[in-house]
Each structure stands twice: as structure tokens, then as C-alpha cells.
Amino acid sequence: xxxxxxxxxxxxxxxxxxxxxxxxxxxxxxxxxxxxxxxxxxxxxxxxxxxxxxxxxxxxxxxxxxxxxxxxxxxxxxxxxxxxxxxxxxxxxxxxxxxxxxxxxxxxxxxxxxxxxxxxxxxxxxxxxxxxxxxxxxxxxxxxxxxxxxxxxxxxxxxxxxxxxxxxxxxxxxxxxxxxxxxxxxxxxxxxxxxxxxxxxxxxxxxxxxxxxxxxxxxxxxxxxxxxxxxxxxxxxxxxxxxxxxxxxxxxxxxxxxxxxxxxxxxxxxxxxxxxxxxxxxxxxxxxxxxxxxxxxxxxxxxxxxxxxxxxxxxxxxxxxxxxxxxxxxxxxxxxxxxxxxxxxxxxxxxxxxxxxxxxxx
Amino acid sequence: xxxxxxxxxxxxxxxxxxxxxxxxxxxxxxxxxxxxxxxxxxxxxxxxxxxxxxxxxxxxxxxxxxxxxxxxxxxxxxxxxxxxxxxxxxxxxxxxxxxxxxxxxxxxxxxxxxxxxxxxxxxxxxxxxxxxxxxxxxxxxxxxxxxxxxxxxxxxxxxxxxxxxxxxxxxxxxxxxxxxxxxxxxxxxxxxxxxxxxxxxxxxxxxxxxxxxxxxxxxxxxxxxxxxxxxxxxxxxxxxxxxxxxx
Numbered sequence: 349x350x351x352x353x354x355x356x357x358x359x360x361x362x363x364x365x366x367x368x369x370x371x372x373x374x375x376x377x378x379x380x381x382x383x384x385x386x387x388x389x390x391x392x393x394x395x396x397x398x399x400x401x402x403x404x405x406x407x408x409x410x411x412x413x414x415x416x417x418x419x420x421x422x423x424x425x426x427x428x429x430x431x432x433x434x435x436x437x438x439x440x441x442x443x444x445x446x447x448x449x450x451x452x453x454x455x456x457x458x459x460x461x462x463x464x465x466x467x468x469x470x471x472x473x474x475x476x477x478x479x480x481x482x483x484x485x486x487x488x489x490x491x492x493x494x495x496x497x498x499x500x501x502x503x504x505x506x507x508x509x510x511x512x513x514x515x516x517x518x519x520x521x522x523x524x525x526x527x528x529x530x531x532x533x534x535x536x537x538x539x540x541x542x543x544x545x546x547x548x549x550x551x552x553x554x555x556x557x558x559x560x561x562x563x564x565x566x567x568x569x570x571x572x573x574x575x576x577x578x579x580x581x582x583x584x585x586x587x588x589x590x591x592x593x594x595x596x597x598x599x600x601x602x603x604x605x606x607x608x609x610x611x612x613x614x615x616x617x618x619x620x621x622x623x624x625x626x627x628x629x630x631x632x633x634x635x636x637x638x639x640x641x642x643x644x645x646x647x648x649x650x651x652x653x654x655x656x657x658x659x660x661x662x663x664x665x666x667x668x669x670x671x672x673x674x675x676x677x678x679x680x681x682x683x684x685x686x687x688x689x690x691x692x693x694x695x696x697x698x699x700x701x702x703x704x705x706x707x708x709x710x
Numbered sequence: 711x712x713x714x715x716x717x718x719x720x721x722x723x724x725x726x727x728x729x730x731x732x733x734x735x736x737x738x739x740x741x742x743x744x745x746x747x748x749x750x751x752x753x754x755x756x757x758x759x760x761x762x763x764x765x766x767x768x769x770x771x772x773x774x775x776x777x778x779x780x781x782x783x784x785x786x787x788x789x790x791x792x793x794x795x796x797x798x799x800x801x802x803x804x805x806x807x808x809x810x811x812x813x814x815x816x817x818x819x820x821x822x823x824x825x826x827x828x829x830x831x832x833x834x835x836x837x838x839x840x841x842x843x844x845x846x847x848x849x850x851x852x853x854x855x856x857x858x859x860x861x862x863x864x865x866x867x868x869x870x871x872x873x874x875x876x877x878x879x880x881x882x883x884x885x886x887x888x889x890x891x892x893x894x895x896x897x898x899x900x901x902x903x904x905x906x907x908x909x910x911x912x913x914x915x916x917x918x919x920x921x922x923x924x925x926x927x928x929x930x931x932x933x934x935x936x937x938x939x940x941x942x943x944x945x946x947x948x949x950x951x952x953x954x955x956x957x
Contacts, residue, residue, distance in 0.1 A: 559825045563804075563812040570801035570853075577761070577795075578872060579787030579816045585824070637803075697805065697855075700847045 359554070363639070370643075371547065378539045389539045389607060391650045394630060396546040396600050398642035399553055400593040401627040406637035407557060408589050409569030414479070414495030415597055416624030417502045420617030421475050422468030422598030423605035424506060427518050429467040430460035430606075434521070441513040450521050457524050465602040472598020476590040484586045487572065499620030506613040517612025520605055538607050545603065549596040554639070556592070565589050569637070626653075633675050635684025644683055713775070714739045714876055714908045715760070715791070720769030722752075722759055729755040731932045732769070737876075742902050742909045744923030744940070746916075748953055752932040753912045754796060757878050761793045762786045774875065788816055790875035794882065796912075798861045802854030806845055806864055809853050810836035813868040839867045843897060859886040863894070870901060876908040877901075883918050891915070895922055920944065928952065 359367070374392070378385040397419065404412045431437055435450050452460065483494045507515040523534040556562055564585045567575040575582050605611045615622075626649065634645025652671060656664040679686050688695050715737040722730040730752045737743050745753050759766045762783045771779045773791050781789075801809050811828055840846045843863040848856065853864055862885065869877055882898065883891045895918060901907050913919040919926065920940040928936045928943060930952035936943060943949055 556825070559827050560811075560814070561824045563808060564824070566804050566808070567801050567812045570803050571799050574795070574799040574801065575812075576783045577787055577793060577799075578813050578868070579784050579792075580812070581784055581816065588824070692852075696850055697852060698850055700850070 374543050374547075378536055385535050385539050386607075387650075387654060389535070389542050391646065392539075392542040392546040393600060393604055394626075394646040394650050395643055396542070396549050396596060397623070397627045398630040398634070398646040399546075399550055400596050400600075402631045402636065402642045403553060403565075403589050403593050405628065406631055406635075406641070407562065407569065408565040408586065409637075410484070410586065410589075411492040411628070412495045412590075412593075413492060413620065413624060413628065414498035415593060415627060416499045416618060416620050417479070418472035418476055418594040418597035419601040419604070419623070420499070420502055420506070420613070420619075422472045422601030423611050423617045424512055424518070425471040425598065426461075426464030426468040426602030426605055427520055427611065428512065429464040430521050431518075433460065437511060441511065441518055452521055452524055454524050457521060460521060461602075461606065465599050468598040468602035469595045470598070472594040472596075472601070473591045474594075475598075476594025477587055480587045480590045484583065484590065496620075499618045499624050503613045503618035503620070506617065513612075515613065517610055517616075519610045520608075522609070538603060541603050542600075542607075545596070545599060550643075553592070561585065561588070566637075629672060629675075632682055633679070635682030635686070635688070638682070638684035638688065641682050641684040648683075712739050713737070714741070714773070715910070716772045717756070717760065718770050718772075720756070720759055720771065721767045722755055722764070723767055728932045730759065730766075733929070733932075733934050734769075735927050735934070735937075737908060737910060739908055740902070740906060741925065742899070742911065742923050744919040744926040745910060745912045745929065746914070746919060746926060746943075746949075747929035747935070751929040751952075753929055754880060755932075756929070757793055757880055757912065760878065761791065784816075787872070790873070791878070792869050792872055792874040792876070793878040794865050794869055794880055796880040796884070798858065798865050798885075800853040800856075800861050800864050800868065803852055805852055806840060806849045806856070807833075807836055809864060809868055810840065810849075810871050813871040815873050836871060839870050840864075842870075843867045844893070859890060862886055863890075866894075866897070870905065870907075873905075874907060876910070879909060879911045881912055881914060883913065883915050891918060898922060916944075 377388050381388070397415070401412065401415050404410045404415065428437065431440055431450065434452060434456060440450065479498065483491065486494045506512060512518050523530060525531075525533075564575070564580050564582075567578070567580060568582055568585060572582055601617070605617070608616060611617050618624075630645035630649045631642050632645070633648055634643065635641030653664075653668065656667045660667050675682075681689060692698070713736060715735075717733060717735045720730055720733045721728070733752075733756060735743075745756070747753050758764055760771055762778065762781050762785070766779060769779070770777065773786070773789060776789070778786050778789065778791070801812065804812065811832065814828070814832055837846065837849065840849050843866060845856075845860060845863055845867065848860070853861065856864060862882065866879075866882065869879075879898075883894055886894060898909060898911070899922065902909055911919065911922060913922075923940055926938065926940055926943045927934060928946070928949045930948075935952055936946045936949050938946070
């Protein structure tokens, strides 16, 4: 539709059809495979963290091991906002949150969840801006190493904060009702919340990549000095990119925390060695900085991980490690990166023999 | 004519190495000025100082009457003073058209402009400029897949896309084959005449710089050695000694 194909139009017809098919599968999923609803929910969480990591690591070339911090911050921000208005937070956490003294009705629950998710998004964004202003000046490996310590730091900080339960963690408010039906209802609602969040983040990010913002962060990835020399406000773009990641990861953390019910700083909220690394793996597996890469990576990773955890329990980390080595050796640029290198014309990279011929065909 | 760029007594040391010592140059609007000197004479350092890549130790730099000595690279670029690199720098994983698009001037950019899409006018201009440097048929290829010479041309087109008032070119013809060089000289002159871009060019190819420049500054050992018209510089004994080694 655009003159030279330079106007990045992520949603052309074929793509749109595939996306609609995925959306249809997403909507039908929990009804067709009701037993797997929780796995499917976690899958959409994986898709979201995969795409938000790709914004930094893939599109902008800033390999961040610290994105998990926004996820954890969101989780805790949401916990506080969901609990504090209804009961005394100190007493609640002192009791370990066990035996759940907090019984809410549906209205209170969803009001708390809504405000909690909002607070989670905003705090994820703010933490990204604040931390970013400090370490986004680092480049390449230095940035990666700088972010590596962030999750450890955050986990230790929260572990020492008794108001939110310290190292033993905090329990999210229970979903109203104790019947099996209400449990199923909760599962279904959280499935669609995670699905909608992943879809929203995906659409917004793809739209952003089609604007000058997308060009600018790609330029930063390819050569930051040159980008500066062309007058691009690199610091501003870098902070914005991280803030957008932080916003969605914060909300994602809020939803995931409610899904888990009990969260603790080291193993769920700021799980730098687990989820914090998995998000990197998924994108590297699928192909950094590509349209489909993070999704493909999330599918492959989630499926293989679930299989390893089900059938190779005890050896699951060894199997996962072997998988990672195989990927890095055979697909160093990820699956989509491999396709791009071998079939560049699929991605619109072609020499045009004459100017007129090129314009007639597009 | 008004003064475009004025460098006054600029000095720059790296540790014990004196890269630039007390250098003053002055470039009028619309001129094409050459900057020559043997390897290690401080030409690129002077470029870096002008565009704000590193702070100078002494002296001042003004651009169109405005003090820019302490400004940083992106800010100076947005004022319309742009440089190209000796080791050509383009965005390797982006297509030529994307390279051009990202080079759009960022002058009056508010927060909202960052989220706008490209105008048709901008796309047309990008195509025109790629045509101008002879890369139109390759516009959908990634920058990194072009040959070195083509990357130089792409970098030049990107610089023009940015609509600078003045362009500092660091060895624009290095690595370009001799037949293309004539075309490049022609394009530099047309950019100067038609688009009114003032040029300051570092060049080792004497044939190129003598044809292109109206005036030439010659550096040696970090100091300004000579200044004058090409013919005068060519016959200046100090310049010849600097290049060939004086006894």
C-alpha cells in the first residue's frame, strides 16, 4: 500500500489472517481443552514476556536480564493494592496470609484486582524509568551484566521487607467462593485476562515498531554512535522502550501473582534464574527482533518445557540445557533469523532491476 | 557571506599525545573547504571535537554564530551540523530505505512525533536521494549487505536526508572505485550548489580535493600548517615537506 514498502505495515493481509486464526484458537482453547487451561494461561504469559523482552533485546539490541524485576514489582504492587484497602496489611502478613482471613465479595475482588493491575503497570513503568536513567548509559555486555544483578538485588530487598511478608512471601486475596465452579470460573477469567493482555501488548508493540520509534530503536541496535550522530535522542528512546516493557510486565506480574495465589520474592516474583532467563531464551530461540520470533519461541519453549517437566522430571534442567545448546549451535540467529538469512526475499529484501518495474509490482 | 563554522584556538590532548594544538579555522556559508594532512595529523580529532564527540581542552567552536563547544553530538546534529565517518557507519540490519527514514531530521521533534509514521513526502525524498547516489534498485536490501563503496554512498545519502546546513565528510572517496569517484565529486558539488550545504571534507586523494575544494587547510603534527587555495597549497613547500618528510 505504501510507496516503497518502507512504511512498515505489520498487519498485511496474510499476517492478519494468521493472527485471526491464532486469536480464534486462543478464544476456543479453554473450551476445547479445559483441562489445560492453566497451561494455556501460562503460555500467554510467556508470549507477553517474550515480546516485551524482544523490545529491548531484539529490536533495540539491549540484552536485559533485569526485565523480571518489573514483573516482580508489579506482583508486589498489586498484592499491596489488593489487600491494604480491605484489611490491615501488617496483621495480614504477620499471620502469614494463611487461613486467609480476607474474604471478599466479587465486586471488592475485581475492584482490587483492577486497581492492583493498574498500580502494577505504573510501578513497573516507573521502576524502568528510574533504573533506566541509571544504567541505560551502559552498552553491550556491560548493560547485560549491569541488569544481571537487578533481580538479585530486588529479591533481597523484598525479602527483608516484613510489611509484605519478607522472604516467606505474601498471599493474594482468594477468589470469592469455595466451590469447584468458582475455581473453574477464576481459571477461565484469568485465562482471558492473560490472553487479552498478551494480545494488547503484541498489537501495541507492532504498531510502535511501524512508527519512527521503531526505526529509532532499530538504529540504536545497529549503531548507537551513528544514531546519535544523526541527531536521534537515543536516551529518550531507550528509556521509553524499557518503560513500555516495564508497564506490560508489571501488569503481567499482577495477573500471574493472582494466578499463583502465593508469591515469594526469590522463587516467583524476582526469579532471575528461572523466568528471567527463560524470557531471553524464548526470544533467542524464535529469532530476535522479528515479528513472529518471540511467539514461535514461546510456543516451542513452553511445550518442550512442559514435556520435560512431565516426562523427564529430575532430568528436566539437563534436557533444557541440551536444548539450549542445540539451538545456539544450529540457529544462532533463532528460527526466524535463520529463515531471514536463507530466504531474504520472503522479508522483502530484493534487488529491483528497474525503478518502474519495482513500483508497478508493489 | 556569513560565517558558518568558526573554530578558535582549539586544543585537544589524549594523555601525552597532542592531537590538536591551537587550531583556528573559519568556514563561510556555502563554501567547500578541504582538510588535508598526513596520517595522524589530527584531522579526525578536529572533526570529533567540532561535532561534540569529545570535549575540547581549550578553545571555542561556534556554528552559525551559536556557541556549540560544550554541546553533545545529537544536539549539534539537530542544529544541522552533521558528520560522516571514516569507517563508514550505516545501520547494517535495516534496509536502505529504513536507513534513509531513520535519518529524517529530528529538529522539532516533540514526544508525539516519535509515534508518527512517515509521510509520503519523506518516502519520496528517500527514494529520490537513493536515486541520486545510484542505489535506488537496492533500496530494499539491508545496508550491511551492500559493498563498502555502496555503503559510503548510502551514508552520504543519509546525511543529505537529514537536511544539514553543513556536512563534515571524513574521507568520502576512500574505498570507492575510481570511476565512481567522479560521480561522487559531482554529487558533492551538486549537494553544495543545489541544496546549499556547506562542506568540510577530509581527503587523502589529492586529485579529488584539488578539484573539489575552494580552499584548503593543511594540518601536520596537530597544528595548522597552511591555508589557501588548492593551487597555492599544492606548491607550498611546508605542505610538501609534511607529506614527503622534510630533511
